[in-house]
Amino acid sequence: MGSNGNDHDHIQCGCHNPIWEALKHSLNPTGHLTGQPANAHGPGLETGGESIVFTHGHIYPLRNGNMDERVEALGIHAGDVVASGTLADVESRLRALGIAYRVQSLEGRTLLPGLVEPHAHIVQSCAMEDWIPVGAFDQERQRLRETYDWNWLVETLRSAPVKDPSSWILGRMVDPALMPFKKVEGGLNQLITLGCGFDEEIGNLDSIDAERPILLISASMHTAYMNSAASEAVFRKTGVKANKGLLQEREILHAIRSIPVQQQLQMLKIFKHLEDYFNTATQRGITLLYDAMMDPISRLVLDAYFLTHPRNLRIGYAAACDGSAKSLQSLPPYRPATREEAKRIYQGSVKLVSDGSNQGLTGYQSVDYCCETTPRRGNFNVCDEQQPEPQTLPVAYQTLVSKAVETGWPLMIHANGDRAIDFTLQAYAGAFKDGNGLEKRHRIEHCSLLNADSLERMNQLGVSPSFLIGHVGYWGYSFQQAIFEQRAETMLDLCKSALKHNLRISLHSDCTVTPLGPLRSMEQAVTRKMEGIRSAQSPYPVLQNPEDYPVLNAGECLTRQEALKAITYDAAWQCHAERWMGSLQDNNFADLVILEQDPLDENIPATGIRDIQVYQTWKGGQRVYQR
Known part of the structure; x- marks a missing residue:
């Protein structure tokens, strides 16, 4: 060992x-x-979409992020949501618009806005x-x-x-x-x-x-x-x-x-793998995939793929930035994505990477790891030459973040270790000067090891976290027992504390680091069960009964509504897409998922949320998956 x-x-x-x-x-x-044209539309760009009234089930439109509202019916037409409310009101609205429609009974199923994966890697994963x-x-x-x-x-x-x-x-x-x-x-x-x-x-x-x-x-x-x-x-x-x-x-x-x-x-023969990747996403209810580090070649591959394959989901992305002046200068002038761009592939932000991964022992920490590794506190990516293991904010990192903010693009900055997060918040503050980043929805990705001071600074700066919640579910036991010990219990993925500090959060997979599956992310945020706990018997198999898993920091468990919001409405907001998706407000895209069970139903064990079957996934009023 x-x-x-x-x-x-x-x-x-x-x-x-x-x-x-x-x-x-x-x-x-x-x-x-x-x-291959860089703006290829592909055969799957919605051209109409069905005219349907969904009813006889549990329908949560999440209008304006309202997690309590439940309606009797939802009407869609020409790829958009037309009305929601009572069945009589929805049908009256469609008739007033002269729309011929059919009624689809949900037969007791649950209808939600399409699920959002706010941080994944598409082409890179398929390679x-x-x-x-x-x-x-x-x-x-x-x-x-x-x-x-x-x-x-x-x-x-x-x-x-x-x-x-x-x-x-x-x-x-x-x-x-x-x-x-x-x-x-x-x-x-x-x-x-x-x-x-x-x-x-x-x-x-x-x-x-x-x-x-x-x-x-x-x-x-x-x-x-x-x-x-x-x-x-x-x-x-x-x-x-x-x-x-x-x-x-x-x-x-x-x-x-x-x-x-x-x-x-x-x-390099990755088109079949892309098809499988996208099929997996729609089978798990995802209608928006946000690629967290898109380079020009990856974009070219996707454009070529969609020349001959349907667009069964929407794709947004953060452009990769390697920290060089050239990569920043190559960015187009910033402007918010349009609705038409969201029908294809849109850029919403720019991505920077500050440190490594905590499970890889390279997230940059303020104290030593509790296991053997070199260097003892991980690595930081942007250092001054005279300070390879910086204890204070490197000038080079402040310069990079400031120049990136000056481009006008919203930033997604990868930071896992607590010192990397601290440096990132300092750099954001220096770049904003006396301003605030809330309008641009600047993010910190993974944002793993936090404390109350960091959360308060995020609130003041208008910076929001996206949590790789699999750190708790999959690696929580290793973190708690071998890698961080007590720090894992008090600092790892402070989802509930972030909400208490008035931050809008999302939950992501970083696929392929963890599997695609927003419902699984929801479950792990609600239960915070450490799935990696092992039997004391050789060969030390992982325990299989979810009810036997211990909880990591129960005070950070989200309610079901809070976790659902983090994979729909607030995730779309972080991805600069809430004007068209993430909720089923009138005139939003008719992107929705129909589930066999209601994930908000407290009678369904929280440890089984990931096992809820997706019955149908719809994008732009067109059914793209049927169980």
């Missing part, structure tokens, strides 16, 4: 996929996508889908695997089909932080180490296969692990020498380019 964080000297996360970075230039506009899935999640159930340990990893890699003996063994989403760890009383806890060149068999990838190169990308996507064969191949081709099989984000680019060309080309 050892630390999976040793020598983690770069600081990205799911917000920055090194696989995509290494491959995307093979798809640049001078390549085989030449000539790795052909790799062997070695992550901790059962993606279909959105739950942790019953057993996820070294032996499971060995068996999975060895049993994978071999198409070509000369090919590399490629795995994605491996996560040592969700494997069994060793608690050390009075010392540093130990997470499993993956790599090569050390004595223990556990974690030594050479013991799986010493001949074929093995390359595994972590779930946080900023770290890779190799066996000796892969390490030697990368060194021969690029001169990059891995430290016991460990590679950091920038070094991973060299490893990807060392993979046989045929395997690289296979990764």
Whole structure:
């Protein structure tokens, strides 16, 4: 056993996929996508939409964010909401408008605004889908695997089909932080180490296969692990020498380019994976996906995809900014997205990344991690040369944030560790001078480790948090027992405290870091159950009965209404889209989801909210999914 964080000297996360970075230039506009129009509409742009009155169920329009209102009927026409209220009033309204309509009985089901995923990664996620899935999640159930340990990893890699003996063994989403760890009383806890060149068999990838190169990308996507064969191949081709099989984000680019060309080309065949990704989203009730770090090549890929595929959901995005003056200067002049742009793909913000991931032990903290890792407090991305591990706000970071704010674009800044969040709030304050960022809806992404002072400053600055709530549900036990200990109990994902400080919050997946599923996010925010708790019996399987999971900081549990608002109305607000979606107000898009059960019904166990079946998903008055 050892630390999976040793020598983690770069600081990205799911917000920055090194696989995509290494491959995307093979798809640049001078390549085989030449000539595809950047404003392609695609065949699925709504041209009308059905005229329907929904009734005989539980209908929550969420007009103006009202979570208490429930209506008898909802009328839609030509892709928009026309009326909601009593059945008589809705039908009267449609008849007055001369609209012929049909009535659809919900048969007791629940109708809500379409669900919003405010932070995911679309094209980047799909670039790795052909790799062997070695992550901790059962993606279909959105739950942790019953057993996820070294032996499971060995068996999975060895049993994978071999198409070509000369090919590399490629795995994605491996996560040592969700494997069994060793608690050390009075010392540093130990997470499993993956790599090569050390004595223990556990974690030594050479013991799986010493001949074929093995390359595994972590779930946080900023770290890779190799066996000796892969390490030697990368060194021969690029001169990059891995430290016991460990590679950091920038070094991973060299490893990807060392993979046989045929395997690289296979990764570029992503249209089928995009189709599956979007189908999964609609099956889980999502009508708006907000990509948290869109680069120009990703946008080109999506435009090309939609030339031949229907637009079954809406896409917004934050443009990727690497912190350089060039990336800021390349931004178009800011203006709010229009309704017509929201029918296609719209830019709502700009993305910056300040630190890494807490489960990857690179979120930048004010105190040491409680487990073995180097550096001891994580990493910060934008440092002054004379201060590589800054204790005070780096001038370079203040300059970057100020210049980004000056572009006029709303910002999404990734900050996980408490010190990274503190620096980000200081930088926002310096950029706003005496102003406030509420109008632009500037955000902090993940916003994991907080305290009351940070929340009060966010309120004063008009900055809102978007929480990767899977940190509580999936990693909460590891955080509490091995990585942060007591700090996890008092600081992790303070959702309820954020609301008490009058902040508007959203819940996100950071997919593929956690699976797409707003109802799952809602459940984890309501229950704060630590799903990663393990049996004391070898091989330490994860407990399967949700009622057996302990709660992490029960005072931060949201009510069902609060959590639902965070995946609909307020999520749309954070994504600069509440003028058209996130609620079923008159003249909004008829984007809605029909569920088999009511997630607000207290008679349904909160631990089963993620299991509520989506019956239908509608976008612009057109049904895009039917169970």
